[in-house]
Amino acid sequence: MTMTPSLPSFDLQIDRADLLEMERDVWNNASVPARLKIEDNMYDVYIRYRGSYTRALEKKSYHVEFEKPGIWNGASEVHLNAELFDPSHFRNKLSLDFIRDLGIHTPNSQHILLTRNGEPLGLYLQLESVDDTYLCKRNLPPGTIYYAVSDKANFSIKRKRGLTSGYQRKLGNMQDDHQLIHFIRSINTSPHEIPRLLNIENYLRWLAGAVCTMNNDGFTHNYALYLNSEDHLFSIIPWDYDATFGRKVNGDVMEYDYVSITGKTKNKLTTQLMKRSGYRRRYKGILEEILETKFNKNYLEDKVMDLHSSLRPYILMDPHIHSDIDSYDREPSFIFQFIEDRKAFLRRELKKL
Structure with missing residues (x-):
């Protein structure tokens, strides 16, 4: 019998007045001081709620910024995600690890047990922030990082107040915005310039990963743009x-054919690349290789079952989700069926690409 690996324990320690301040307006992005105990080490931090629709839920997600010492595990900030709408509670990690296997840099993640002032909040996913320490840990050159925070980050120039609409600069300065503006304008008006501005191989592999996992939300936001200071490519x-x-963002079923083989048509960059036969052929080759080697039950089965079995005891302990254990136990079969259906759909669509 295999032992269930024990999860790291995090305890948020917040003064009652600061906790009331957070609760007074859950949509407020102002941080409050707190302390975070990770295993046996104590850190001074600033915390706030994070997420959009999830802030109205009882089990909320947190953004944590380390003050003293300013770094934990090579990170100056982390995200603690409740993952409450995902019946498996591990789709985020499964997907990011899968896309990493395709040769794309992705944030590290691990499941943890979170308490607040000693009271159990349950199972969370601790997610790495994409920032300067993220680049440093991967020996990537310094650069500019933008978070795509809304659907306006669709690489289009239509219906926008400015071409940086939809983006939040995480790293860099205002001067760097000119390069982002030039990039988006070129996509729309001078697409022949795209190869001088974009790491094409990275983009096509990312697109293939998002299409396989069917992240409907991920084509026009929920990504970061990194401008490499050495090769000047995004x-x-x-x-x-x-x-x-x-699964949809609210946990409902999303049918296997909901997202096309090239993602969302609203993504102008994908649209421009797919107009060109050379890029379309390269994308087709990448997708064929992934369907053959990695996006299949054989490759993913152990990963799914390991996550499911290792988290199950903590699902039972979680005050917010323990009653849904039957739903949790059905998810591996649901995921495997999706993989088979999605793979068959993409194979059919490849012939038309």
């Missing part, structure tokens, strides 16, 4: 992949 980093493998 590349893309996936972010927030809980609504994947056949």
Whole structure:
């Protein structure tokens, strides 16, 4: 009998007045001071709620910024995601790890047990932030990082107040915005310039990963753009992949053919690349290789079952989700069926690409 690996324990320690301040307006992005105990070490931090629709839920997600010492595990900030709408509670990790296997840099993640002032909040996914320490840990050159925070980050120039609409600069300065503006304008008006501005291989592999996992939300936001200071090319980093493998953001079923083989048509960059036969052929080759080697039950079965079995005891302990254990136990079969159906659909669509 295999032992269930014990999860790291995090305890948020917040003064009652600061907790009331957070609760007074859950949509407020102002942080409050707190302390975070990770295993036996104590850190001074600033915390706030994170997410959009999930802030109204009883089990909320947190953004944590380390103050003293300013770094934990090579990170200056982390995200603690409740993953409450995902019946498996591991789609985000499964998807990000899968896309990493395709050769794309993705945030590290691990499941943890979270308490607040000693009271159990349950199972969370601790997710790495995409920032300067993210680049440093991967020996990537310094650069500029933008978070795509709304659907306006669709690489289009239509119906926008400015071409940086939809983006939040995480790293860099205002001068760097000119390069983002030039990139988006070129996509729309001078597409022949795209190869001088974009890491094409990275983009096509990212697109293939998002299409396989079917992250409907991930084509026009929920990603980061990284501008490499050495080769001056933009590349893309996936972010927030809980609504994947056949589930919508609210946990409802998303049919296997809901997202096309080239993702969302609203993504202008994909549209421009797919107009060109050379890029279309390369994308087709990448997708064929992934369907043959990695996006199949054989490759993913052990990963799914390991996550499911290792998290199950903590699902039973979670005050917010323990009653849904039957739903949790059905998810591996649901995911495997989705993989088979999605793979067959994409294979059929490949012939038309």
